[in-house]
Structure formats: C-alpha cells, structure tokens
Amino acid sequence: GDSVTQMEGPVTLSEEAFLTINCTYTATGYPSLFWYVQYPGEGLQLLLKATKADDKGSNKGFEATYRKETTSFHLEKGSVQVSDSAVYFCALSDQGAQKLVFGQGTRLTINP
Amino acid sequence: EADIYQTPRYLVIGTGKKITLECSQTMGHDKMYWYQQDPGMELHLIHYSYGVNSTEKGDLSSESTVSRIRTEHFPLTLESARPSHTSQYLCASSELEGLVQETQYFGPGTRLLVL
Numbered sequence: 001g002d003s004v005t006q007m008e009g010p011v012t013l014s015e016e017a018f019l020t021i022n023c024t025y026t027a028t029g030y031p032s033l034f035w036y037v038q039y040p041g042e043g044l045q046l047l048l049k050a051t052k053a054d055d056k057g058s059n060k061g062f063e064a065t066y067r068k069e070t071t072s073f074h075l076e077k078g079s080v081q082v083s084d085s086a087v088y089f090c091a092l093s094d095q096g097a098q099k100l101v102f103g104q105g106t107r108l109t110i111n112p
Numbered sequence: 113e114a115d116i117y118q119t120p121r122y123l124v125i126g127t128g129k130k131i132t133l134e135c136s137q138t139m140g141h142d143k144m145y146w147y148q149q150d151p152g153m154e155l156h157l158i159h160y161s162y163g164v165n166s167t168e169k170g171d172l173s174s175e176s177t178v179s180r181i182r183t184e185h186f187p188l189t190l191e192s193a194r195p196s197h198t199s200q201y202l203c204a205s206s207e208l209e210g211l212v213q214e215t216q217y218f219g220p221g222t223r224l225l226v227l
Contacts, residue, residue, distance in 0.1 A: 034215070038153075043118075043202050043218035087153055099145070099160060099170075100216060105153035 002027040002094045006103035013080055014111050021075040021106050023064075023090035031092040033057075033066050033073040034100065038087040047075075047088070082110045115139055118203050118219035125193055126227050133188045133222045135203035144186040145216065147202040148172060155202070161186060193226045200224070 007022040025033065032051045036044040048057030053068035064075045073090060090103040116137040125131060137144065146159040147170075157170030161180040175197070176190050186205075190197055200223050204216040 036218075041220075043116075043220045044204075044216075045218065046215050049215065089155070099157060102155045105155075107153065 002031065002092060002101045004090050004092055004101055004103035006088075006090050006106050008104075009106040010109060011106060012109045012111065015082055016079045017110075019075070019077040019080045019084075019108070021088055021090075021108070023073045023075065023103060025071050025073065025090075025092050027071075027092055027094070031094065033064070034091040034093075035062070035064055035073070035075050036089040036091060036102075038089065038105075040086070044089060080108075080110050082112050084108060085110045116203065116205055116217050116219040118201075118222050120222060121220060122223050122225075124225045124227065127192075127194055129193050129226075131190050131193055131224075133201055133203075133224070135186045135188070135219055136184050137186075137205040137217070137219075138184060139205060139217065140183065141205035141207050141217075142183070143206045144180065145204040145206075146170070146176075146178060146186070146188050147204065148174065149200040149202055149221070151199075159188065193224075195226045198224060198226050 003026045005024050034049045035047040037047045038044045048059040050057040050066035056065045062077045064073050087105045087107050089105045091100045119134045142163045144161045147155045156172035158174040159178040161167050167178050178188050200221050202221045203219040206216045207214045
C-alpha cells in the first residue's frame, strides 16, 4: 500500500540555520502531497501542499517541491526561528481510500 | 481559520468507565476522522465517516465506537476504558470532492489518561 517515510528526528538547529526535512513516498497513481505542522499542545495544521508533479507549495517561508522522479517532497526553510519548533508531518492522499497517509513525524527544536 | 472543536481537552478517568469524546465542526464538511496519536507522535486512523449515517473503521484496530447522526458532530465512545487507551485523540474533517483528498482540518485534540 501507499506509504510515507520521513527523516528521523529529533532535529535540533540554531536560529537562522537552514532547514531540510526529508520526505519520500510510495504510491500508486498520482497522489497529492502535504506537510502538516503540530505545535505543542495543539492539533495539526496544514503548512503547505502540492497536487501534481513539479508543483511547489510554500507558506511562512517553508517550501516543498513535488518530485515525481525521486518520489520526494522535502521541506525546506532558509532561516528558521525559535517559533518554528514543532512536529512536522509529511502526508500523501490515498485516492483509492480517500484518506491521508502520514509519515511518522519529525520533531524540530530551534535554539536561540 | 478552521472551526473544529474537541471536548474535553484533558480527561483523567478510572479503568472501566464509559467515556465519550466530543468533536464538532462548523464548516459543513462531509468527511470526518478520528486519529489516535501515541507518545512517539505517529498518527493512527481509527475511524472515519463519509457523511451522516456513515462510519468506517480505520487502519488501527480500536475498541472505540463512533456515530454520525448529524453532519457537524462525530463523537467517539469507549464503553470501558483501560490504561492501554491512554493517548491523544485527534478529530479532523474535510470536504468530499470525488476522488481527490482535500485538506484535513484538525481539532486541538483530547489528551486521555486512564488510571
């Protein structure tokens, strides 16, 4: 079945560092791809999404490009802030079952 | 901003008690979901619904049950809580548009501790 594999955490960076969180997927068909973020004590929020190959999703300085050839959707940010500390989930849409398949989550901590 | 609510936010109960976790959304979404999130952060889909009177089991076997009598309401019930049910429970909703999985909107979660 469809699956998502994320870079293992936790990831700890200093403020203003460059961030990459890797995400690769296995899917039949042409899924949509998502990044969700979960701040401490809260539910998940959509961060960005891409619905077809070569699409770039972006929001709050984060970007991810849908790469069909490498089956990847890596999350990047040029300069992280302490407020970016959270858990990040990569996900794909399983069109057959009409549900999301989530990666295991990556905990990010940014130190001042 | 998404309008999806969960109550209670925190619940501590004894073994054997019956509990109902409430979830409501005001967006008119057809699809609703319940996830269980373990301390390792991984999300497990335990129930979902396509609309009123529709309920389906998710990927993770669960002793809980759900109902969908109204579009906006999707409560989850545990008939007899056990310590193994201790977890965070997240409710979500999305629009239903053919075969395309639209964005899911999540509630803040209920953190359950069974003693």
